[in-house]
Amino acid sequence: MPKPFYEQETPVVVISEGGIFEYYPEAKRLSLSRPSWIDAQGQKCRGKTVSIPIQPFKEQAEPLIELLNMVIADLQLTGKE
Numbered sequence: 073m074p075k076p077f078y079e080q081e082t083p084v085v086v087i088s089e090g091g092i093f094e095y096y097p098e099a100k101r102l103s104l105s106r107p108s109w110i111d112a113q114g115q116k117c118r119g120k121t122v123s124i125p126i127q128p129f130k131e132q133a134e135p136l137i138e139l140l141n142m143v144i145a146d147l148q149l150t151g152k153e
Contacts, residue, residue, distance in 0.1 A: 077101055078123075091119060100126050 077099035086093045094103040106119030129136050 078103075092121075094123075102126060 077096055081096055081098045083094035083096045083103065089107060091107050092103075092105040094105075095101075096103070101123050103121060103123040105121040108116050108118050111117050
C-alpha cells in the first residue's frame with residue numbers, strides 16, 4: 073500500500089495563531105488546519121484539518137485565482153495597518 077502524500081513529501085508551511093496552511097507541490101494538495109490545542113493530558117494536538125486536491129479546480133482556475141488574489145490583497149493591506 074503506498075504511503076499517503078503527507079508522508080511522502082515535505083510541504084511548504086505557514087503557521088500562525090490562526091492555524092496552519094500547508095501546500096504539497098508534488099501532490100498538488102492544499103491543507104488547512106485550525107489552531108493546535110492542548111488536551112487534558114497536556115499533549116499538543118493538531119486542530120481539525122482539511123486537505124483538498126487542486127486538480128479538480130482546473131475548470132474553474134480563473135475564478136479561483138481571482139478569489140485567491142482578493143485574499144492576497146487583503147493580507148497585504150492587513151500587514152500595513
